[in-house]
Amino acid sequence: MDYRNLLELTLKVSTFGAAYALLISILWFLPRRNKGEALLEKASKLVLGFPALALVTNLTAQIARYFEVMHWPAQTMYEVIPLGTATGFLSTLILYAVLGLHKQKGVARGFADLFVALILLGAAFTLSYVLNLDPTGKPLPPALQSYWFSTHITAYMFGYFTLFIATIAAWLHFCFKFWRGIFQSKDYPMPASKFWAIGLFALVPIPFGMHGILLGPGILLLAGFISTLSMKTENKMAWFDAWEKGSDRFTWLIFVVGFPFLTAGLIQGGLWAQEAWALYWGWDSKEVSALISWLFYLVYMHLRFVAGWRGEKGMWILILGGLSVYITFQLFGYLPASQNSLHRYTDMENVPAQRLLAD
Amino acid sequence: MERETNNILRSTGKPRAFTWTFKSGLLGLIVLIAWAELLGHFGRHTMSAQGDARWGYAIAFFFTLLPFFGLLSFRTAFAFHFFRSIKVGVLNLVLIGLGAMIGVLVHQENVDNPIPASGVASLNAWEEIASGETWSYEQQKTWFFYAGGGGNSSSFRNAQAFFLYHLLGKVGGDLWFNLDESLDVNQVEIQRRLDGLVDHIPGIRARFGEDLAVAIASQSRVGLETRADNRRISALEEKWNDSLWSFFVLADRLDFIRVYRSDWYSLLWAVLFLGVLSNTFRGGWRRLLKPGKWGFVITHSGILILVTGAFFGRMGEMRGILNLRVGDVGHEFQLYALSPEGRAQFRPFLGDSDGAPFALKLDAFRADQHDVLDVWYVKEGADHKLEYEFALDAQPKERVWQGLHLTYDRPISDPIDGTPALEITVLEYFPQAKVLSFNESLFPQKVDPVNAADFYSVAFPAALLRIQTNGTTPQEHWLSGDPEAKPLPVSYLSPDGEPRLLYLLFREDTSGQSLPFEWRSKLSVLRGPSTAKDVIRSGEIRVNDYLHYDGWRFFQTSHDPNDPKYSGIGVVYDPGMEAVLLGFWMVMLGTITVFLVNPIFTRKHRGTS
Numbered sequence: 001m002d003y004r005n006l007l008e009l010t011l012k013v014s015t016f017g018a019a020y021a022l023l024i025s026i027l028w029f030l031p032r033r034n035k036g037e038a039l040l041e042k043a044s045k046l047v048l049g050f051p052a053l054a055l056v057t058n059l060t061a062q063i064a065r066y067f068e069v070m071h072w073p074a075q076t077m078y079e080v081i082p083l084g085t086a087t088g089f090l091s092t093l094i095l096y097a098v099l100g101l102h103k104q105k106g107v108a109r110g111f112a113d114l115f116v117a118l119i120l121l122g123a124a125f126t127l128s129y130v131l132n133l134d135p136t137g138k139p140l141p142p143a144l145q146s147y148w149f150s151t152h153i154t155a156y157m158f159g160y161f162t163l164f165i166a167t168i169a170a171w172l173h174f175c176f177k178f179w180r181g182i183f184q185s186k187d188y189p190m191p192a193s194k195f196w197a198i199g200l201f202a203l204v205p206i207p208f209g210m211h212g213i214l215l216g217p218g219i220l221l222l223a224g225f226i227s228t229l230s231m232k233t234e235n236k237m238a239w240f241d242a243w244e245k246g247s248d249r250f251t252w253l254i255f256v257v258g259f260p261f262l263t264a265g266l267i268q269g270g271l272w273a274q275e276a277w278a279l280y281w282g283w284d285s286k287e288v289s290a291l292i293s294w295l296f297y298l299v300y301m302h303l304r305f306v307a308g309w310r311g312e313k314g315m316w317i318l319i320l321g322g323l324s325v326y327i328t329f330q331l332f333g334y335l336p337a338s339q340n341s342l343h344r345y346t347d348m349e350n351v352p353a354q355r356l357l358a359d
Numbered sequence: 360m361e362r363e364t365n366n367i368l369r370s371t372g373k374p375r376a377f378t379w380t381f382k383s384g385l386l387g388l389i390v391l392i393a394w395a396e397l398l399g400h401f402g403r404h405t406m407s408a409q410g411d412a413r414w415g416y417a418i419a420f421f422f423t424l425l426p427f428f429g430l431l432s433f434r435t436a437f438a439f440h441f442f443r444s445i446k447v448g449v450l451n452l453v454l455i456g457l458g459a460m461i462g463v464l465v466h467q468e469n470v471d472n473p474i475p476a477s478g479v480a481s482l483n484a485w486e487e488i489a490s491g492e493t494w495s496y497e498q499q500k501t502w503f504f505y506a507g508g509g510g511n512s513s514s515f516r517n518a519q520a521f522f523l524y525h526l527l528g529k530v531g532g533d534l535w536f537n538l539d540e541s542l543d544v545n546q547v548e549i550q551r552r553l554d555g556l557v558d559h560i561p562g563i564r565a566r567f568g569e570d571l572a573v574a575i576a577s578q579s580r581v582g583l584e585t586r587a588d589n590r591r592i593s594a595l596e597e598k599w600n601d602s603l604w605s606f607f608v609l610a611d612r613l614d615f616i617r618v619y620r621s622d623w624y625s626l627l628w629a630v631l632f633l634g635v636l637s638n639t640f641r642g643g644w645r646r647l648l649k650p651g652k653w654g655f656v657i658t659h660s661g662i663l664i665l666v667t668g669a670f671f672g673r674m675g676e677m678r679g680i681l682n683l684r685v686g687d688v689g690h691e692f693q694l695y696a697l698s699p700e701g702r703a704q705f706r707p708f709l710g711d712s713d714g715a716p717f718a719l720k721l722d723a724f725r726a727d728q729h730d731v732l733d734v735w736y737v738k739e740g741a742d743h744k745l746e747y748e749f750a751l752d753a754q755p756k757e758r759v760w761q762g763l764h765l766t767y768d769r770p771i772s773d774p775i776d777g778t779p780a781l782e783i784t785v786l787e788y789f790p791q792a793k794v795l796s797f798n799e800s801l802f803p804q805k806v807d808p809v810n811a812a813d814f815y816s817v818a819f820p821a822a823l824l825r826i827q828t829n830g831t832t833p834q835e836h837w838l839s840g841d842p843e844a845k846p847l848p849v850s851y852l853s854p855d856g857e858p859r860l861l862y863l864l865f866r867e868d869t870s871g872q873s874l875p876f877e878w879r880s881k882l883s884v885l886r887g888p889s890t891a892k893d894v895i896r897s898g899e900i901r902v903n904d905y906l907h908y909d910g911w912r913f914f915q916t917s918h919d920p921n922d923p924k925y926s927g928i929g930v931v932y933d934p935g936m937e938a939v940l941l942g943f944w945m946v947m948l949g950t951i952t953v954f955l956v957n958p959i960f961t962r963k964h965r966g967t968s
Contacts, residue, residue, distance in 0.1 A: 358555030
């Protein structure tokens with residue numbers, strides 16, 4: 001099997017895994033008997049198998065690509081993004097242990113399954129996008145022939161995708177908060193400004209295409225659906241109290257796993273540039289975009305440590321940080337300062353088969 | 360507010376330290392920024408003005424400095440608490456981030472060739488006061504940065520229009536642009552043109568594989584859309600010219616087009632340094648020795664060292680290029696930075712340790728291009744001449760390495776898993792080789808590798824291919840990358856019985872379309888009292904591996920595909936680099952210690968408290 005086949009296989013595993021985890025998650029939110037609970041717990045144990053399997057197929061794909069292009073597969077978006085999804089799957093497994101999701105019971109377990117479902121769904125969307133990209137393998141220019149090429153990009157990918165997961169977790173919190181504010185407005189009143197903020201924020205990512213629709217209105221509507229199901233149970237959305245109490249720690253721990261890798265990616269970029277051009281920092285727009293993302297998280301950390309910004313205030317910064325990472329990673333080419341960037345390699349106007357097009 | 364403004368006296372009569380909040384901290388930072396801008400303005404004019412005006416600027420500079428010393432002398436605690444305040448520190452980080460955002464959202468001028476200080480103002484006033492006059496050098500240079508040569512992607516106007524086009528295009532596009540309908544991105548027309556490919560893609564997929572078919576389809580769509588977009592962006596440049604010019608003037612005045620070299624941005628880094636310095640070592644040295652604090656101390660000390668190194672680097676760095684041909688000796692190099700008049704500037708090599716001059720000799724250079732295998736399927740054309748079967752802009756070529764296995768020409772009905780009619784395997788591959796004998800068709804028969812350690816010897820690559828057609832017994836052929844070598848003809852029957860003819864050409868890719876695979880220079884450092892200079896150091900440079908000598912760094916930076924003897928050697932003198940590198944390592948290791956090592960050993964994390 002070649003790289004492309006293996007990516008398609010990973011896409012299938014992710015898609016099926018997302019559907020399975022979502023189904024199990026929804027079942028957790030429905031009323032059930034004791035026997036059902038035991039069955040559901042067994043079924044829930046299988047959920048983690050999907051990111052594990054996807055990691056195996058994704059890593060195998062990266063190995064296959066290595067032999068197709070004979071260098072670390074991280075030069076084009078066709079190679080870098082799947083490297084990112086592989087680190088995302090790895091990160092999911094690590095977070096599962098760090099956050100203790102395997103120990104959760106009842107609706108909390110459903111929440112863990114929902115969390116995994118969203119990550120797998122995000123990976124599936126990402127991989128389906130990748131399969132439409134230009135798959136041409138390109139030789140490495142001299143500057144990229146360095147041991148930093150693998151460590152710098154891989155550290156960044158792990159940092160980026162883990163912090164994306166933190167963004168999803170934070171956003172999920174606000175989405176459920178939104179629906180509880182609607183369904184249980186008497187017991188849990190929420191100021192109108194917060195409704196508007198969440199509602200508007202759901203619309204912000206829409207221009208970014210399918211990913212944006214999934215992340216913004218997609219998750220909000222999914223949370224609405226699950227909240228509606230919850231409201232039909234005896235305890236309604238009482239589970240949200242436990243989540244709300246632990247959500248700050250939950251998102252913080254994801255940050256703790258991702259931030260050192262983001263820092264390592266940033267610094268390794270400087271060390272590498274120093275070796276390549278004796279210029280550790282050139283204020284290149286890609287470097288600066290990465291620095292901006294890093295500063296978001298630095299501010300989050302310091303506000304949390306010393307200014308007491310726990311809970312939702314901090315989680316908003318995590319969401320903005322995720323947006324910044326996305327801009328750095330995917331929208332960088334549209335920034336005005338990217339026009340002269342050393343990180344810009346492609347001639348977008350190139351049409352390779354001009355004479356085969358219709359006149 | 361009360362807390363912010365009251366510098367309350369305690370009952371003892373001693374002044375209580377001012378508590379900096381986010382609001383007062385922001386105000387303090389804004390005041391500092393304004394102060395830094397004034398100080399920079401007066402300082403630069405003191406250096407550049409002539410005659411009496413110089414005294415005026417010097418006096419203004421002095422009086423601008425006074426409040427700073429006044430604060431330090433009479434309100435030491437007030438100033439100290441400002442820098443030590445975490446809230447001020449966080450605000451400062453936010454402002455550094457905002458500055459960086461401005462840096463990526465506004466097209467930046469070239470630091471080595473900036474627009475002249477008076478350029479924008481004089482060009483702005485040009486229409487009114489001197490209409491019809493020829494532009495001065497400053498005005499021409501400024502305009503070139505602003506508008507480029509028309510559609511120039513590196514111009515300010517084009518970059519900003521490009522950004523706004525894509526940003527606004529996401530939210531209602533045409534409502535904002537209101538462009539002529541003839542410029543619309545006509546998806547129907549693009550699709551119509553792409554439909555022309557539909558007849559060819561299955562054949563390309565079957566012949567060359569899925570990747571090339573997807574690449575052609577994907578690049579063609581992106582290319583056609585980008586061309587249409589770029590036409591619209593050029594139109595927007597003209598349409599929005601007045602607004603973009605106004606923005607340009609504003610961006611120049613606020614230093615937004617040179618953020619990273621601006622006084623206000625430098626000040627924010629200085630505040631960061633003082634903030635970290637005053638916080639890291641507070642509470643006594645015993646506190647710093649606690650194992651739980653090591654990560655914190657390493658990270659923050661790293662930031663201090665890094666900023667210090669960057670400061671010294673900025674004050675004393677020189678960057679440029681030394682253009683040499685093999686055998687040449689260079690005593691001076693050309694700075695990347697041009698003079699204010701736009702002329703090239705040269706600097707001699709002076710050793711860091713004793714200030715004595717030295718020179719650099721290029722002993723050898725070679726750029727090793729990628730070795731590729733061209734695959735040319737041909738057919739007989741209308742006038743009985745051979746022509747390419749696929750009218751692609753560039754015929755497929757494969758990078759070559761030992762063990763590479765290539766397959767071609769599967770059935771159109773099963774282009775993925777069908778049996779290929781042609782299989783090529785690279786059995787042996789020598790990047791540098793010598794052909795010992797030729798067969799009767801003048802193809803290499805016996806080939807020996809050249810000693811791989813001698814990168815600089817001029818020898819062409821060679822590869823032994825195993826070629827199997829229609830499942831018959833494989834044939835082995837040596838191909839040489841000698842430019843005089845002929846392409847190897849291969850004929851066979853396609854899966855549906857059609858005769859096929861293709862040529863295989865193995866060569867070094869010297870088209871200049873891509874950077875070489877590898878490039879290296881051998882350098883000697885010459886130092887001595889007379890023309891008979893002594894070689895005191897020799898070394899080899901290549902990308903990612905430079906030569907370091909007495910404060911100078913030399914690295915491989917360019918070559919000329921048309922002149923194999925030429926080597927472009929980058930030259931850097933940066934007195935702060937070691938400190939910056941040490942700082943980098945400390946920040947990275949410190950962060951890992953704080954977030955990954957400490958929690959593992961302590962089995963708890965601050966986040967849980």
